[in-house]
Amino acid sequence: MKVAIVHDELVRRGGAEQVVLSxxxxxxxxxxxxxCYNADTTYPEFKKANVITSWFQKIGNNEKLVKALFFPFAMLAMRSMKLEGFDVVLISTTHCAKYIRVDKGTTVITYCHTPFRLAWRPWSYENIMKKNWLVRNVFLLVAAMLKQFDKLAARRSDYYLTNAIGMKEAIEEAYKPRREVTIINPSVKLQNFYLAQQVKDYYLVVSRLEPYKKVDLVIDAFNSMPDKKLVIVGKGSMEKDLKARANTNISFLNSLGADELARLYAEAKAFLFPQHEDYGITPLEAAASGRPVIAYGKGGVLDTMIPWNISTAQATALFFKEQTMAAVSHAIDKFEHLYFDPAFIRQHAQRFSENIFIKKIQRFVQSVIPGYFVFPERLTTHPVAYDVVEQSQ
Known part of the structure; x- marks a missing residue:
């Protein structure tokens, strides 16, 4: 069986790119x-893969240009790629990978991380919605056009996979797929994280510094609690503004190596996650380090975290209900009086191991391509009953 993998672009390090590595x-x-592909700004493991880019690579290979030239150049570039001779095309996408062309008879399986935000949730771009009437309405017009293109491209998929219950519902509402969407939770690389012998006195945020990540709420909360320390790891368009906003008890880091990042996770009092994410891999990285998560209780954390209710002995997170500074501050104050079990948290993270994810992907493919059986490291032609893919609880 001949398989090809397709992803939107490889120019960053994020959860979607980790899924592609798996x-x-x-x-x-x-x-x-x-x-397009930039070996310096995405995960180094891709250097060992056979990465094939579109003609967009000649224009640019960074996130800023992808966003600026998406309509229409990125769309056209991806549409220009024709994949021939493959039995299965496995797509990982939020935006343009679904524009790829394939042979008639090729089975297309799309792992959709979320319906294209620009097309389906343009109002969530708060910085643009605050612009003047002309800019705002031109933006909404382009978004409406993209929505129609996105809907048409989505019809090429024979099967849909996704990361969480909320995304299953969003995909079914947006794309009306012919078959039920299957949930396969993305994995956390457990081997990259560990339990520390001693926890230090800082809280941790690991995030891109963009408006929808709501890091400003955490900064405001810690500005009101000068006796508590906060470490923020990440880069983004709001970096300068957020640094200017922060008091001296808040420090910023970026471009860390894997070992240094793992140490920060392992030694943090707790990990803060104020945004509403479709999935969110960083709370699982904190869990793999045995550290509890203080999170906004919406989105993917409902699939990956066990919230504190009565006992912390079998909980991994403390949720807050509103994205406000007051809610974040109140959650931190409550956390200070609770104890979470690092060993239990780490054990919970093991449910999301990469090996489990890989096996579920392979089993799903073998279930829709009759006659192929996945055996260690290779494919052989042998019929096998499909072991139903289950969502990790």
């Missing part, structure tokens, strides 16, 4: 087709 481990001989 897909690559499931099918190590499969080429990875993508809009």
């Amino acid at each position: 897909m690559h481990k499931a099918y190590p001989d499969a080429p990875i087709y993508t809009l």
Whole structure:
């Protein structure tokens, strides 16, 4: 069985790119087709893969240009790529990977992280919605056009996979797929994280510094609690503004190595997650380090975290209900009087191991391509009953 992997673009380090790396481990001989690729700004493991880019690579290979030239250049570039001779095309996408063309008879399986935000939730771009009438309405007009293109491209998929219950519902509402969407939770790389012998006195945020990440709420909360320390790891368009906003008890770091980041996770009092994410891999990275999460109780954390209710002995997170500074501050005050079990938290994270994710992907593929059986590291032609893919609880 010949498999190809397709991803939107490989120019950043995020949860979607980690999913693609896991897909690559499931099918190590499969080429990875993508809009553009920058080996310096994404995960170094991609250097070992056969990455094939579109003509957009000649224009640019960074996130800023992808966003600026998405309509229409990125769309056209991805549409220009024709994948021939493959039995299965495994797509990982939020935006343009679904524009790829394939042979008639090729089975297309799309792992959709979320319906394209610009097309389906343009109002969530708060910085643009605050612009003048002309800019705002031109933006909404382009978004409406993209919505129609996105809907048409989505019809090429034979099967849909996604990361969480909320995204299953969003995909079914947006794209009306022919078959039920299957949930396969993304994994956390457990081997990269560990339990520390001693926890220090700082709280931790690991996030891109963009408006929708709501890091400003955490900064405001810690500005009101000067006796508590906060470490923020990340880069983004709001970096300068957030640094100017922060008091001296808040420090910023970026471009960390894997070992240094793992240490920060392991030694933090707790991990803060104020945003509403479709999934969110960083809370699981905190859990793999045995550290509790203080999170806004919406979105993907409902799939990955066990919230504190009565006992912390079997909980991994403390949720707050509103995205306000007051709610964040109140949650931190409450956390100071609770004890979470690091060993239990780490054990919970093991449910989201990469090996489990890889096996579920392989089993799903073998279930829709009759006659193929996945056996250690290779494919053989042998019929097998499908072991139903279950969502990790």
